[in-house]
Structure formats: structure tokens, C-alpha cells
Amino acid sequence: DTAVSQTPKYLVTQMGNDKSIKCEQNLGHDTMYWYKQDSKKFLKIMFSYNNKELIINETVPNRFSPKSPDKAHLNLHINSLELGDSAVYFCASSQGTGKEPQHFGDGTRLSIL
Amino acid sequence: AQSVTQLDSHVSVSEGTPVLLRCNYSSSYSPSLFWYVQHPNKGLQLLLKYTSAATLVKGINGFEAEFKKSETSFHLTKPSAHMSDAAEYFCVVSGNNFNKFYFGSGTKLNVKP
Numbered sequence: 001d002t003a004v005s006q007t008p009k010y011l012v013t014q015m016g017n018d019k020s021i022k023c024e025q026n027l028g029h030d031t032m033y034w035y036k037q038d039s040k041k042f043l044k045i046m047f048s049y050n051n052k053e054l055i056i057n058e059t060v061p062n063r064f065s066p067k068s069p070d071k072a073h074l075n076l077h078i079n080s081l082e083l084g085d086s087a088v089y090f091c092a093s094s095q096g097t098g099k100e101p102q103h104f105g106d107g108t109r110l111s112i113l
Numbered sequence: 114a115q116s117v118t119q120l121d122s123h124v125s126v127s128e129g130t131p132v133l134l135r136c137n138y139s140s141s142y143s144p145s146l147f148w149y150v151q152h153p154n155k156g157l158q159l160l161l162k163y164t165s166a167a168t169l170v171k172g173i174n175g176f177e178a179e180f181k182k183s184e185t186s187f188h189l190t191k192p193s194a195h196m197s198d199a200a201e202y203f204c205v206v207s208g209n210n211f212n213k214f215y216f217g218s219g220t221k222l223n224v225k226p
Contacts, residue, residue: 104156
């Protein structure tokens with residue numbers, strides 16, 4: 001049983017398009033995250049939600065909008081995609097605030113043409 | 114401000130020989146420190162963590178790390194490398210804002226037969 005699952009695994013699209021990435025965790029965790037990993041493998045936090053409430057919002061362009069319909073799901077919508085958005089996006093979860101991300105999804109590889 | 118520096122971007126060892134992956138941190142207070150492993154096309158997996166208890170921390174798969182405050186280091190070691198250890202390893206420090214964690218740039222471990 002996959003603990004943190006992301007869809008799609010691969011996303012290839014044109015500049016200017018709008019796309020969404022979905023994330024679901026079946027661990028009963030109450031905190032979820034989105035991380036961006038660039039081509040040099042550097043990982044940076046984008047957003048974090050605790051019980052559907054936004055608790056971390058890093059300096060991310062407004063084109064990125066997270067949504068948490070319930071504590072098991074955290075989706076990421078991206079408007080007007082740009083070349084620089086090409087990266088691997090990871091969803092993660094943990095139990096409790098102030099805890100390290102404990103489980104990661106396998107990532108969504110986004111390529112902008 | 115918190116940061117981590119992974120001193121080697123690539124480390125190559127022979128199977129059966131010891132592994133040493135180096136990490137130095139910078140923090141204005143007593144941090145929590147973590148090591149994660151990332152296998153190709155996979156999400157990150159938590160190997161071990163230090164949270165101000167014992168300075169020698171044991172993790173999964175035979176890895177351990179020692180917190181040395183005087184040297185601001187948290188190096189990861191394993192007595193005997195296995196082929197399955199070949200992966201990217203990330204050192205992480207907690208931020209003073211809860212739920213913020215700062216990742217190092219990663220060390221790619223290659224294990225030769």
C-alpha cells in the first residue's frame with residue numbers, strides 16, 4: 001500500500017498552460033508539504049498544510065496555488081507555466097507540527113517545452 | 114539563519130568498505146538534524162535523526178551519524194557499504210520556524226563491486 005501517492009508521475013506540457021498535481025496520503029498524518037527539487041537536486045519547501053490550514057508559504061510565485069480539501073489530500077495547481085518551473089515536485093507528510101517530513105511521494109517530473 | 118553544507122558532491126567506495134558522508138551545519142540555536150536517502154526516481158526516505166538526545170544516532174540499514182557541536186558536524190557513516198546503498202544522500206537541519214527544514218545539496222554515493 002503506497003503511503004504517499006502523487007499523480008501524475010510525469011507531466012510534459014507547453015509554456016503558458018495550466019496544470020495540476022495531486023497528492024494523497026493514507027497514513028492518517030495531519031501535515032502535508034510540497035517540495036521542489038531542481039536539476040541540481042536541491043530541495044526547497046514550497047508549502048505546508050496542517051489539518052487543511054496553510055502554515056508555510058515560501059516565496060513562491062502566485063501562479064502556484066495549493067489546495068487541501070481534507071487532511072489526506074494536498075493538490076498543487078500551477079497557472080501559466082514557465083520554463084523555470086521544470087523540476088521534480090515532491091509531496092510529503094508527517095504527523096504533528098514541528099516534525100520533519102516523514103514520508104515522501106515518488107515525485108512528479110514536470111517538463112516545460 | 115540555518116544552513117547545511119555537504120562537503121562532497123560525489124563519494125565513491127568499494128563494496129564492503131566504510132562509508133563517510135560529511136555534513137556541516139550552521140544554526141543560531143540547538144537544531145535537529147536529519148539524514149535522508151533518495152534512490153533514483155524515488156522520494157526521500159528518512160534514515161535517521163538527531164533531536165538533542167544521544168549524540169550518536171543509529172538509523173536504518175546500518176547507518177549512523179554523530180552530532181559534534183564543537184565541530185558543527187553531523188557526518189553519516191556505515192561500516193560496510195552494500196551495492197544497494199548507491200543513492201543520493203541529503204543532510205537536513207531544522208529551522209527555528211516550526212515545520213521548516215533546510216536541505217543540503219546532496220552527496221551522490223557510488224558503490225563499486
